Amino acid sequence: MPLTITSADSESRTITGRVVTWNETGSTSAGLTTFKPESIATKNVKLLLEHDRTRPIGKVLSMTATEQGIDATFKIAETTAGNDALVEAATGLRDGFSVGVKVNAHDFVDGVLVVAKGSLDEVSLVSEPAIDSARVSSVAASQDGSDDEDDEEKEEMKATDENSDPLDEETEETNPTTEGEKVSDTTETAAAETSVEASKHVPMAYTAPRSPIVDKVSYLQYSLKASVLHDEDARQYVKAADNTTSTAPGMVPTPQSRTVINALANADRGMIDALSREALSATGMTFELPKVTAVPTVSNIAENAAITESNLSATYISVPVNSFKGRAISTIELIDRSDPSYLTALLQNLEFAYAKVTDEFAVGTIAGAGQQTGVNANTATGFLGYTSSAAGAVYSSSLGFARNLVVSPGQWTNIMGYNDNGAPLYNAAQPSNAAGNVRGDSLRGVVSPGLNLFVSRSIGNAGPTTSTGDFSMVVVNPDAWTWYESPRFELRTNVNSDGTIDILYYGYAAIAPKIPFGACWNQT
Numbered sequence: 001m002p003l004t005i006t007s008a009d010s011e012s013r014t015i016t017g018r019v020v021t022w023n024e025t026g027s028t029s030a031g032l033t034t035f036k037p038e039s040i041a042t043k044n045v046k047l048l049l050e051h052d053r054t055r056p057i058g059k060v061l062s063m064t065a066t067e068q069g070i071d072a073t074f075k076i077a078e079t080t081a082g083n084d085a086l087v088e089a090a091t092g093l094r095d096g097f098s099v100g101v102k103v104n105a106h107d108f109v110d111g112v113l114v115v116a117k118g119s120l121d122e123v124s125l126v127s128e129p130a131i132d133s134a135r136v137s138s139v140a141a142s143q144d145g146s147d148d149e150d151d152e153e154k155e156e157m158k159a160t161d162e163n164s165d166p167l168d169e170e171t172e173e174t175n176p177t178t179e180g181e182k183v184s185d186t187t188e189t190a191a192a193e194t195s196v197e198a199s200k201h202v203p204m205a206y207t208a209p210r211s212p213i214v215d216k217v218s219y220l221q222y223s224l225k226a227s228v229l230h231d232e233d234a235r236q237y238v239k240a241a242d243n244t245t246s247t248a249p250g251m252v253p254t255p256q257s258r259t260v261i262n263a264l265a266n267a268d269r270g271m272i273d274a275l276s277r278e279a280l281s282a283t284g285m286t287f288e289l290p291k292v293t294a295v296p297t298v299s300n301i302a303e304n305a306a307i308t309e310s311n312l313s314a315t316y317i318s319v320p321v322n323s324f325k326g327r328a329i330s331t332i333e334l335i336d337r338s339d340p341s342y343l344t345a346l347l348q349n350l351e352f353a354y355a356k357v358t359d360e361f362a363v364g365t366i367a368g369a370g371q372q373t374g375v376n377a378n379t380a381t382g383f384l385g386y387t388s389s390a391a392g393a394v395y396s397s398s399l400g401f402a403r404n405l406v407v408s409p410g411q412w413t414n415i416m417g418y419n420d421n422g423a424p425l426y427n428a429a430q431p432s433n434a435a436g437n438v439r440g441d442s443l444r445g446v447v448s449p450g451l452n453l454f455v456s457r458s459i460g461n462a463g464p465t466t467s468t469g470d471f472s473m474v475v476v477n478p479d480a481w482t483w484y485e486s487p488r489f490e491l492r493t494n495v496n497s498d499g500t501i502d503i504l505y506y507g508y509a510a511i512a513p514k515i516p517f518g519a520c521w522n523q524t
Contacts, residue, residue: 012140013076014061015089018133019097019123021069025112026131032112038065039115040101047074048124049081051100057085057125072123085125090139096129097136213241258341265352269359270456272483274404274476280321280484280508288316289512324357325506326350332499347490350505354488358509359456364463365511366481367471370519371397378468378524380418380425388449390475390520397517400477405451408459410467415447451475473522480518484510
């Protein structure tokens with residue numbers, strides 16, 4: 001609000017305004033806070049600058065509690081800091097008041113701390129008050145800098161500014177209070193008063209005294225001198241030492257990134273990706289698919305010759321629905337008090353585990369029902385012999401084209417290394433006779449004779465499959481094998497007896513061997 005200089009005589013040097021307004025919510029170090037009427041008793045306290053106890057600039061001349069709040073007039077010390085405060089208040093640069101209060105009784109209403117009773121500890125002149133209406137209303141300052149106050153009062157004010165009372169400083173260290181409308185809870189359930197600040201003003205630069213504190217032992221020694229013997233030099237040394245990380249490492253928090261490193265699981269499902277996909281029915285734990293077992297025939301029939309009878313017949317194949325479940329147990333405290341990224345990481349890793357078990361299930365099922373080629377070595381020639389013969393075998397069995405090749409990570413490594421006199425066959429940038437493209441930074445590629453490559457880490461870990469031996473590669477007609485899957489579900493249950501939270505992650509899936517020999521495995 002606009003400020004008015006009410007007097008200009010050197011004897012006045014006062015700042016007047018409302019230091020706190022009842023029932024007005026402000027943002028403090030304890031969060032949103034409101035003071036009830038008469039919740040703070042008036043008291044002779046010092047006027048500080050920005051809640052810094054080492055920078056007192058005045059003291060109370062009068063303080064009155066009204067129906068609206070607490071109004072006060074402060075006598076400003078005749079010091080450099082006092083002169084600056086008068087100018088800043090008069091020009092509106094620093095025209096706010098903020099109180100430091102020890103809370104003795106309070107409630108929480110809709111997330112707002114409502115103070116019912118508190119003890120006034122100090123008042124500060126601030127640039128941004130927590131309660132917006134706590135503003136300076138008038139300033140009476142010396143215009144010519146003359147010195148007309150009586151000597152006793154001037155000496156008292158100067159001594160207050162230059163050397164703060166050691167007793168007050170000791171109280172600050174042993175009984176911290178809240179500042180900037182900062183609130184310290186002293187209810188019976190609290191083990192100790194906490195110290196918080198609405199805003200922390202750090203000087204742009206300062207010179208720390210040369211300190212004899214060089215380790216934790218000397219830090220303890222001078223801390224005892226400062227707190228027990230009230231040694232001012234020791235107090236300054238401890239204050240300077242607190243600005244370093246070597247003597248007070250516990251005061252320096254270690255930041256933690258939200259990026260989670262996980263080399264144990266991922267969502268890759270190479271085998272399932274190579275199959276055809278359909279949605280799973282919402283009901284039932286089994287379903288049936290019609291499969292043609294005989295087809296009508298057409299022949300070249302001579303005139304008047306009998307036509308052979310034929311018909312279409314079919315049967316049904318039964319496909320079981322399987323359930324895949326994962327369970328994680330956490331605590332209420334961990335869910336409530338941890339970073340939200342914890343729960344995200346927990347659910348993500350349940351999804352990774354779901355991907356792993358379902359892909360292994362698909363690999364094991366196909367390995368147990370598919371056909372197998374003759375023996376081919378793990379060489380460039382042997383690889384071409386296997387893929388070409390397997391593609392032919394798949395077409396003969398399913399009358400559908402083999403379009404995909406699924407290999408283990410070990411065979412993926414072999415394929416990338418196949419070469420012709422040192423020239424790579426499957427990862428050349430501009431090959432003159434392209435055999436395909438397989439890259440080390442992708443689990444997908446194309447290999448001769450035109451098959452789409454998929455890499456599945458489940459091969460070698462499920463059923464009879466191996467890393468680079470028999471059943472380490474399979475050529476698939478995706479229409480011969482279909483993967484059915486429901487959406488994934490999440491169920492949380494509170495176990496009240498021990499305060500844990502049980503998280504169940506589950507889904508339903510089925511694999512249909514429409515034409516089992518539509519998959520052909522290798523043999524080495």
